[in-house]
Amino acid sequence: MKQIRKGLIASCQALPGEPLFGSDTMAKMAKAAEAGGAVAIRANSAEDVRAIKQAVELPVIGIVKRDYADSEVYITPTPREVDELIEAGADMIAIDATQRKRPGEITLETMVDYMRSLNIPIMADISTLQEGEYAASLGVTCVSTTLSGYTPYSPNLQGPDLELIKEAVHKLTIPVIAEGRIQEPSQVEEVLRLGAYAVVVGSAISRPQLITKRFADAARKAVILLNGNE
Numbered sequence: 001m002k003q004i005r006k007g008l009i010a011s012c013q014a015l016p017g018e019p020l021f022g023s024d025t026m027a028k029m030a031k032a033a034e035a036g037g038a039v040a041i042r043a044n045s046a047e048d049v050r051a052i053k054q055a056v057e058l059p060v061i062g063i064v065k066r067d068y069a070d071s072e073v074y075i076t077p078t079p080r081e082v083d084e085l086i087e088a089g090a091d092m093i094a095i096d097a098t099q100r101k102r103p104g105e106i107t108l109e110t111m112v113d114y115m116r117s118l119n120i121p122i123m124a125d126i127s128t129l130q131e132g133e134y135a136a137s138l139g140v141t142c143v144s145t146t147l148s149g150y151t152p153y154s155p156n157l158q159g160p161d162l163e164l165i166k167e168a169v170h171k172l173t174i175p176v177i178a179e180g181r182i183q184e185p186s187q188v189e190e191v192l193r194l195g196a197y198a199v200v201v202g203s204a205i206s207r208p209q210l211i212t213k214r215f216a217d218a219a220r221k222a223v224i225l226l227n228g229n230e
């Protein structure tokens with residue numbers, strides 16, 4: 001935790017079907033993020049974590065996104081994914097810390113107990129303050145606002161959930177990481193000013209198709225405006 005304090009964590013993820021999918025590419029992306037000053041990397045899948053650990057000196061926060069038929073929870077839903085990430089060398093593991101139903105009989109409580117018994121630091125991905133309070137009471141290491149906007153009962157915002165960050169910083173005694181839809185350096189400054197312990201930026205750094213889209217959309221908008229002025 002000391003290593004990531006007040007720093008930028010680069011989330012380097014590409015799912016199957018995305019142009020940059022593949023561990024070699026994600027390892028290069030992580031190297032670029034390290035060169036740019038990131039203090040840690042957040043990565044998806046044991047393969048990517050392994051490749052990134054070899055490529056950079058930085059701590060790696062691992063997740064496994066996996067769909068199960070009987071659950072909406074897809075970020076590290078079960079102990080199986082925890083085992084894969086530990087084997088791959090993850091320094092911390094992020095899990096869905098909502099109270100939604102997990103696969104089979106697994107609960108958030110059994111996940112946290114299992115991970116604590118293995119002494120692996122836990123980042124609890126939350127979508128509401130109440131989830132943060134509950135996760136903290138179970139003994140997680142930190143919370144991250146990852147899931148705000150991605151559960152049916154959390155607000156759907158364009159940018160980061162500043163309200164959640166502010167409230168969580170105020171109410172919790174464990175570190176609060178700001179994550180989700182942070183697009184601009186000024187937003188990094190803003191969430192740190194609100195008391196975030198560290199900041200995770202993903203798409204704005206490591207999804208070039210989305211980065212390109214912002215610029216291409218701006219070009220299209222400009223053309224429409226200019227034509228209108230003719």
Ligand SMILES: CC(=O)N[C@H](C=O)[C@@H](O)[C@H](O)[C@H](O)COP(=O)(O)O
Nearest residue numbers: 011146150180181182201202203204
């Ligand atoms: C909701 C969900 O599944 N979030 C994932 C969690 O790891 C990633 O797809 C995001 O890229 C990451 O949270 C960073 O957020 P943003 O890409 O907005 O900077």
